Amino acid sequence: MSISPLTVTGVSQFSSDLQSIMDRAVKIAQLPIQALQNRDGDALQQKSLLSGLSAAVSGLADSLESLGQTAQNRALSASSSDSSVVTASSSGATSAGVYTINSVTSIASAASERSSISYADSASTPVGTTGAFRLVVGGDNFDFTLANNSLVGLRDKINALGAGVTASILTTGDGNYISISANATGQKALELRDDPTGANTNLLTATNQGSNLVFHLNGIQVTQSRNLVNSVVPGLTFTVQATSNTAVKLTLASDSNALSSALSNFAQGFNALRGQLNAQTGSAAGLLSGNPLVTQLSGQLRQLASHRASSGSIKSLAELGITFDSKGTMSFDPKALNGFTSEQLSDGFAFLDNSSTGLGAFASGLRQFSNPIGGLIKLEQDGLDRVDSAIQKQLRILTDRVTVMQRGLALKLQQADSLLAALESQQSVVKASLQGLSVVLYGKQQG
Amino acid sequence: MTLEEASAAALEATRIGDLDALAKALAARSSALASGESPTPGVHAAGELTMELLRQLIRDTGLEVARLKQLQMATFPSGEPPSYVDLAG
Numbered sequence: 001m002s003i004s005p006l007t008v009t010g011v012s013q014f015s016s017d018l019q020s021i022m023d024r025a026v027k028i029a030q031l032p033i034q035a036l037q038n039r040d041g042d043a044l045q046q047k048s049l050l051s052g053l054s055a056a057v058s059g060l061a062d063s064l065e066s067l068g069q070t071a072q073n074r075a076l077s078a079s080s081s082d083s084s085v086v087t088a089s090s091s092g093a094t095s096a097g098v099y100t101i102n103s104v105t106s107i108a109s110a111a112s113e114r115s116s117i118s119y120a121d122s123a124s125t126p127v128g129t130t131g132a133f134r135l136v137v138g139g140d141n142f143d144f145t146l147a148n149n150s151l152v153g154l155r156d157k158i159n160a161l162g163a164g165v166t167a168s169i170l171t172t173g174d175g176n177y178i179s180i181s182a183n184a185t186g187q188k189a190l191e192l193r194d195d196p197t198g199a200n201t202n203l204l205t206a207t208n209q210g211s212n213l214v215f216h217l218n219g220i221q222v223t224q225s226r227n228l229v230n231s232v233v234p235g236l237t238f239t240v241q242a243t244s245n246t247a248v249k250l251t252l253a254s255d256s257n258a259l260s261s262a263l264s265n266f267a268q269g270f271n272a273l274r275g276q277l278n279a280q281t282g283s284a285a286g287l288l289s290g291n292p293l294v295t296q297l298s299g300q301l302r303q304l305a306s307h308r309a310s311s312g313s314i315k316s317l318a319e320l321g322i323t324f325d326s327k328g329t330m331s332f333d334p335k336a337l338n339g340f341t342s343e344q345l346s347d348g349f350a351f352l353d354n355s356s357t358g359l360g361a362f363a364s365g366l367r368q369f370s371n372p373i374g375g376l377i378k379l380e381q382d383g384l385d386r387v388d389s390a391i392q393k394q395l396r397i398l399t400d401r402v403t404v405m406q407r408g409l410a411l412k413l414q415q416a417d418s419l420l421a422a423l424e425s426q427q428s429v430v431k432a433s434l435q436g437l438s439v440v441l442y443g444k445q446q447g
Numbered sequence: 448m449t450l451e452e453a454s455a456a457a458l459e460a461t462r463i464g465d466l467d468a469l470a471k472a473l474a475a476r477s478s479a480l481a482s483g484e485s486p487t488p489g490v491h492a493a494g495e496l497t498m499e500l501l502r503q504l505i506r507d508t509g510l511e512v513a514r515l516k517q518l519q520m521a522t523f524p525s526g527e528p529p530s531y532v533d534l535a536g
Contacts, residue, residue, distance in 0.1 A: 012505075014502050014505065409508055409511050409512045409515065410512055412466065412508055413505060413508045413509060413512055415466045415470075416466055416501060416504055416505045416508060417505060419466060419469055419470060419473060419501060420498065420501045420502065420505065422473050422477075423457070423473060423494060423497060423498050423501065424498065426473065426476055426477060426480065426494060427491070427494045427495065427498060429480055430480070430486040430490060430491045430494055431491060433480075433485065433486045434486055434487075434488060434491055437485065
């Protein structure tokens, strides 16, 4: 912020010099205030840098957790030998395996029926004999009485029952029908009883009562109401798409591509933080230079980079294709995983997993820095907020004081300048008088 | 008050920064001159010294005002605060 010069208009001969004095004073006096403002600006910039640092730490922790989880699950992915019959996915599987679906006898479908007869007018033709009905959905009965004994009244009433079915009106050339469909798949009887305590007549067809999924897995028959199966094989979820008499193989196997992808993300996260820390060290360091958090996080990265396993065929990141340049930047070569034996892959997973000895365990240490509630970086930012508030408060107090003091001093300045002008005038008179006296006494002017 | 006494009083008032006392002393000095009292070299020297001290007082006050002006500017980033240093009033 530049300081505009003061304009001084005095009446004494000295007042012209006052302008330059004031201008110099403003420049000199600007220094401590500028320092105060710089300190405030630095605090805000440090806070911003810490936000970036926190995001980078959090990103690295995320990638480490993901890597650890991938390793924990042994990078297992699921596949199906015939995805037109069954599709499969891993849902946290921890062990490899092959499963056979010998056959799919039936797939699950939702029950759906309509009224046996049609009704001329959906809004006015009576549906029931008394207006009393019983809706049967599987083993559940729902009794109700219609105030509006018509298809419209019946549809609205059924949809308001919460019975797990949806009613609608089908309009054809033959008239109007009520259609009732189950909201979920599975074998389920649907009936609509007219006058249930009297004639008790079922008004619905009985042509589509829904069906269950029926299949054989490794020779064992499994029956369930949904086509999504996630409770038979731990960590394996599959969806049956069609019936089949041909066996379908479901395979859970380690996928090195998943491991490569997780390691690549980890390297990116590592380098993002490394770059931020490098920017705060050395001769061109930023405002976080010397900050203990930078030192501590650099230490975390060193530990991470030098992590070693005490046993197994994979003991370091280098053996997984990870190298570092002179600036500590990480590179990952996916080709290093090619040709890994199952033992090497297994040891690699153990090296990377989330156990206390695995690389993934470093994530929790990093979270202590990046936790947005009480993390070390947040605490540092809170401290900087307090510095900012204190400086702003200091400036406000100074402003109030300055306003009062400036008024008094300006009046004093004005008075002094007026008195100086008066004294200058007197001295001219005194000097002239003394010079006149010298001429009289000595015949010439003195000094 | 004689011219010498008034000059001495003006000098003393300026030394201690009492501008009200200086105003009174200068008024007395002006009256003494107007009454025809002849000045002496000592009266002239006292007047010169008083002027020098007064200039110094103005410099010091100017510096203080400038410092305050700067402080005020630092806390009014959006605009110029009112100035209290226009000596012409």
